[in-house]
Amino acid sequence: MAAGDDIRVLVVDDSKTVLRLLTFILGKLYRLESAEDGQEAIEAHASFKPDVIILDMNMPVKSGLEVMQHIRGVAQDHDVQIVVLTAQDTKVLKARAFAAGANDFLAKPFDREELLARVGAAARQVTLTRRLRQAYNRISREIDTVAGLQKRLLPDCSPLFGDTLVECLYRPSGRASGDYYDFFTLPDGCIRAVMADVSGHGARAAFLMAVVRTLVRVTQTHYLSLAEMLSLANHHLLSSIGQEPDFVTLAAVDIDPDEGTLTYVNAGHCPPLLYTGDRIMELAPTSSVLGFFDQKYPMRTIEFEKPAGLLLYTDGWYEWHTLEKEMFGLERFTELASGLMRSDRFSLQNLLENLCGEKAGPVFSDDVTGLWVCAGSPLSRVFSGRSTPQASRALAKDVVAAVKAYMEDPDILHDLDILLTEACANITRHAYGGGEGPMEVRLRIRPGQSVDMEVVDWGKGFGDAVKFENAAPDSECGRGMFIICKLSDQCELKRRGRENVLRVVKQIRKELWKT
Amino acid sequence: MENLTWLRKGACLLAKFSGEITMEVTQDFKHAVEQALEKEDTPALALDLSEVSFMDSSGIGFLVSCNTRLQSLGKRLVLMSPSQQVRKTLGLVQLMDFFAVAESDVDLESMTAKGGK
Numbered sequence: 001m002a003a004g005d006d007i008r009v010l011v012v013d014d015s016k017t018v019l020r021l022l023t024f025i026l027g028k029l030y031r032l033e034s035a036e037d038g039q040e041a042i043e044a045h046a047s048f049k050p051d052v053i054i055l056d057m058n059m060p061v062k063s064g065l066e067v068m069q070h071i072r073g074v075a076q077d078h079d080v081q082i083v084v085l086t087a088q089d090t091k092v093l094k095a096r097a098f099a100a101g102a103n104d105f106l107a108k109p110f111d112r113e114e115l116l117a118r119v120g121a122a123a124r125q126v127t128l129t130r131r132l133r134q135a136y137n138r139i140s141r142e143i144d145t146v147a148g149l150q151k152r153l154l155p156d157c158s159p160l161f162g163d164t165l166v167e168c169l170y171r172p173s174g175r176a177s178g179d180y181y182d183f184f185t186l187p188d189g190c191i192r193a194v195m196a197d198v199s200g201h202g203a204r205a206a207f208l209m210a211v212v213r214t215l216v217r218v219t220q221t222h223y224l225s226l227a228e229m230l231s232l233a234n235h236h237l238l239s240s241i242g243q244e245p246d247f248v249t250l251a252a253v254d255i256d257p258d259e260g261t262l263t264y265v266n267a268g269h270c271p272p273l274l275y276t277g278d279r280i281m282e283l284a285p286t287s288s289v290l291g292f293f294d295q296k297y298p299m300r301t302i303e304f305e306k307p308a309g310l311l312l313y314t315d316g317w318y319e320w321h322t323l324e325k326e327m328f329g330l331e332r333f334t335e336l337a338s339g340l341m342r343s344d345r346f347s348l349q350n351l352l353e354n355l356c357g358e359k360a361g362p363v364f365s366d367d368v369t370g371l372w373v374c375a376g377s378p379l380s381r382v383f384s385g386r387s388t389p390q391a392s393r394a395l396a397k398d399v400v401a402a403v404k405a406y407m408e409d410p411d412i413l414h415d416l417d418i419l420l421t422e423a424c425a426n427i428t429r430h431a432y433g434g435g436e437g438p439m440e441v442r443l444r445i446r447p448g449q450s451v452d453m454e455v456v457d458w459g460k461g462f463g464d465a466v467k468f469e470n471a472a473p474d475s476e477c478g479r480g481m482f483i484i485c486k487l488s489d490q491c492e493l494k495r496r497g498r499e500n501v502l503r504v505v506k507q508i509r510k511e512l513w514k515t
Numbered sequence: 516m517e518n519l520t521w522l523r524k525g526a527c528l529l530a531k532f533s534g535e536i537t538m539e540v541t542q543d544f545k546h547a548v549e550q551a552l553e554k555e556d557t558p559a560l561a562l563d564l565s566e567v568s569f570m571d572s573s574g575i576g577f578l579v580s581c582n583t584r585l586q587s588l589g590k591r592l593v594l595m596s597p598s599q600q601v602r603k604t605l606g607l608v609q610l611m612d613f614f615a616v617a618e619s620d621v622d623l624e625s626m627t628a629k630g631g632k
Contacts, residue, residue, distance in 0.1 A: 389539045414569075418604065421571045425538055473613045474583060476576040483572055483607050 007031065007123045010050035012041040012067070013085065014059040018108070022054060025112055026119060038062025042070050050080060051126040052119060054106075057086040057097065065100050072101035079129055081122035085110065143203055147175035150206045153213050154181060161191055163306075164257045164373065165380035165444060169348035171316075171368040178205025179314050179369040180213055184220045186254065192219070192226075193373050195269065195312035196250035201367075204246070211236065212248055212290075226252050226265040230290065230297040234267075237291035247291040251283065251312055257375045262310070263301040270318075270330060273311045275341040276304035282334070306376025309341050316366035317355070328355075328362065347446055348372050378405070383441045387457065392428045392439070396420035399441050399453070406447055409512040416451065416506060419487040422480040423455040423502050431459030431500065448510045450489070455502040462493050462500060516540075516547045524620060527627045528557035529595065533566035536574035536601075548581055552588065559627040560585055561617065565596040570604045578605075578614065593617050593626055 009030040011022040019034050026032055033048045035041040039061045045053070053071075057064035064084060071077050081104070084097045089107040097105065103125075104118050159166055166183050178198030186192050194216050198205040215233045218224070224232065229252065237248060251269035255262050262274065268289035271282040287297050318333035336354055340346045348370045355362055374380055383398050385391040400417045407413070420441065427439045437459055444452040468485055471478040485491045490505035518534045528551060536544070548560070560581070564570075582592045593615045597605070605611045617623035 389537070393535075393537050393539055414600065414603065417569065418571060418607075421537060421569075425571060425573060428538065470608055473610060474579060476580045476583075477572070479572040479575060479608050483604075486607050 007052060007126055008033070008048060008050045009052045009054065009119065010035065010041065010044050010048055011054045012036075012038075012044075012059070012064070013054075013056040015056075018056070018085075022115075025115060026054075029116075030119070030123070038064065038067045041067045045071055045075065045077070045080070052081045052083065052122045054083050054085055054119070055102075057084060057088070057093065065096060068097070068100040068102060079126075081125055083118055083122055143175050146203050146206050147172070147177075150176055150209065153210060155183060161185060162257060163380070163382055164191060164255070164375040165377065166191070166193065167348055167372040167374070169352065169368070169370040171364065173316065173364060173367050174201050176203050176206035177201065177367040177369075178209050179316070179367040180209045180216075181312065181369050181371045182213065182216055183371065183373070184217075186220070187223060189256070189258070191255045191257070191373065192252065193255065193310070193312060193371055194250065194252040195272070195314065195369065195371055196248055197269065197314045197367075197369075198248050199246050208237075208241065208246060208248065211240065212250070216252075225299065226254060226263060227297040227299050230265055230267055230287070234290045234294070234297075238294065241291050247289040249289050253283075253310060253312070253373075255310070255373060255375065257306075260304050260306065260308075261301055262304055263299050265297050265299050267297065270313060270315050271334075272313070273334065273337055273341065274302070274304065274308065275310075275338070275346075276308040278342065280334075280338040280341060304375070307374070307378065308376065309346055309372065309374040311337055311341065311346075311351075312371040312373075313337075314367060314369045316364055316368040317370065319366055320362040320364050322362075346372065346374075347449075349446070349449065378402075379445045379447070381443045383443065385439055387424075387428045387432060387436045387439045389425075389428055392424040393421060395439065395441055396424050399443050402443060403445060403451055405514075406445055407451075407508060407513050409508075412506070412508055412512060415487045419484045419504060419506070420453065420455070422484050423453075423504065426480050426502075427455070427457045427459070430465075431457040433460060448513050450505050450507045453504045453506075455504070456499050458498055459500060461495055466493060516543045519544070519547055521551060524561060525624055525627065526557065527559045527561050527593075527623060528555050529561040529563055529623075531563035531566070531595075533568075535569040536564075536567055536577065537569065537571050538573035541573045541577040544577055545580065548584075552584075552590075557590065559591040559593055561593045561595045561623055561627075563595040564601045565598055567598050567601050570601050572604075572608070574601075575604060575608060575610065579610075582614065591615060591627065593623060595623060 007030050009026055010033050011019060012035045013019050014036055023032055033044055035044045037059045055064045055067060068082060082102045083104040083106055084102045085106050085108060087108040094105055106118055154170060168181055178200055180196040183193040196212055198208045212233055215236055219229045249267060249269040251266040251272050253262055253264040264283050266283055266285045267287050268285050271284045274281045274283060286300060287295055318328050318330050320328050322328055337351055340351055381402055383395055385395040399420055400413055403416060404413060440456040442454040466481055467478050468481050470482045488504045489507045492503050494501050518532055520531045522529050585592045595617050615626060617626055
């Protein structure tokens with residue numbers, strides 16, 4: 001096989017003699033196809049997908065200029081090398097041809113050696129472009145792998161710890177990101193929540209984020225205070241990136257919902273907002289960023305009253321430009337978030353929607369990450385009971401009554417009543433093998449959006465016997481799950497530790513909510 | 516059984532229940548129906564469900580079992596004026612057409628007299 005065999009060359013000229021000559025000279029070196037006018041050239045470009053086009057300028061039907069305008073403008077092919085061939089070797093024509101997208105020029109009558117040299121140069125360019133693309137694709141796949149791995153390091157659920165709900169939102173600006181958030185329970189029952197931002201973007205930031213995450217997670221099993229956790233992270237960052245411009249901002253809190261205390265450290269991170277007792281507190285930095293120098297990390301402890309909410313976020317939330325081309329800014333963001341937190345309708349989704357305003361949403365240029373920890377909110381409640389028939393039905397009614405405070409549509413309330421009664425009845429019938437045991441409904445109301453429910457038991461689990469299909473008309477049982485699925489927008493069964501969880505989401509139209 | 520009253524409508528035995536039909540009551544309800552069928556000779560049993568405020572799949576199961584039981588005795592089950600809540604639950608599992616439904620006394624009379632649906 002000749003060297004240029006994988007290069008496709010399209011020769012276009014309305015003169016059969018020129019076409020024959022071009023075919024004779026180039027045919028042994030390249031895969032060749034020919035066209036006799038501009039229209040044929042456009043069609044051959046679409047079907048043959050050439051790498052190089054030798055293009056005559058003056059042709060019937062469509063001129064060489066029009067062909068180039070189509071290829072570059074309409075077909076958006078900026079890779080094909082176009083060598084223009086014409087008898088009019090004028091400066092004006094050359095300028096027009098280059099402006100329309102030509103890569104090279106060859107005057108008629110052409111010299112065989114010059115033709116081979118120019119097509120050879122174009123073919124080399126094609127090979128280089130291909131290699132570049134392959135390299136780019138390989139790197140791109142690697143970044144995708146990094147982004148995929150990174151995503152797995154971040155929690156993606158909104159669990160309830162007792163009466164404390166944690167909600168997260170993560171929108172990386174690229175594929176891999178330097179934002180890190182996390183939450184977990186400590187051996188003493190406190191909830192540790194962390195928000196960090198590694199400077200820069202891409203794979204480098206993602207790598208450093210993974211380092212920080214590993215060090216933070218060490219403290220889940222080997223207890224370290226927040227100050228010790230930051231010292232550990234700083235120590236390792238100094239040894240790896242101490243001489244480089246990268247740094248990490250990090251805010252972390254330990255929340256004791258039962259005692260109503262919150263301990264925090266803030267290493268140069270944007271101040272988390274705490275809502276308690278109808279006021280907003282900003283948890284300002286207590287130290288400088290991580291990764292620059294050795295320092296102490298003082299902790300502060302504050303008391304809070306329920307309901308209380310804590311918003312941890314990254315600067316991507318407020319570092320974006322409005323339509324008036326000014327930075328949205330931390331001050332406006334804090335004001336907006338505080339207003340929503342006071343209204344008891346706060347959720348990260350709600351915050352994002354309010355940020356979007358009426359005219360146009362923000363075009364975020366950075367990663368946007370948020371963590372919302374909410375203790376004792378009426379929007380997040382846990383209802384507990386035993387799995388007797390009476391208690392089971394009463395539990396469903398209590399949950400529906402709690403929703404009624406926010407939404408009074410009788411049809412929707414009836415739907416919720418049926419699906420909760422079915423879910424609780426399933427536990428009564430099946431979870432404890434004929435005996436009784438504990439059950440819980442964890443309710444999360446998202447005003448204007450949805451009601452999310454987790455119906456939980458600690459029994460023997462679902463096994464393979466769960467039926468999601470409708471039962472036969474003369475069957476006396478087996479319709480519960482079918483009804484639940486029918487009345488909800490999302491319905492899934494899962495085992496979480498020792499818990500059997502039926503998670504159900506019911507979307508509710510905005511206008512049906514109380515204002 | 517509370518909330519359950521029995522009366523005669525022509526040849527037909529009618530049971531009127533008000534309240535919720537869930538697994539809390541279905542066993543008692545089944546038992547009451549069995550007893551009534553033993554005592555009373557009737558070609559059909561009508562269940563007046565006009566005042567049922569809530570019914571779940573246990574209630575459906577109860578209705579299906581009543582229907583099967585009556586069929587085995589060569590008798591009919593007719594649902595009398597089911598409430599919106601009952602209709603909704605039956606509609607969800609596509610069983611509204613499975614049961615014979617009477618909307619009025621006249622309906623019930625003609626249905627039980629002809630022995631047709």
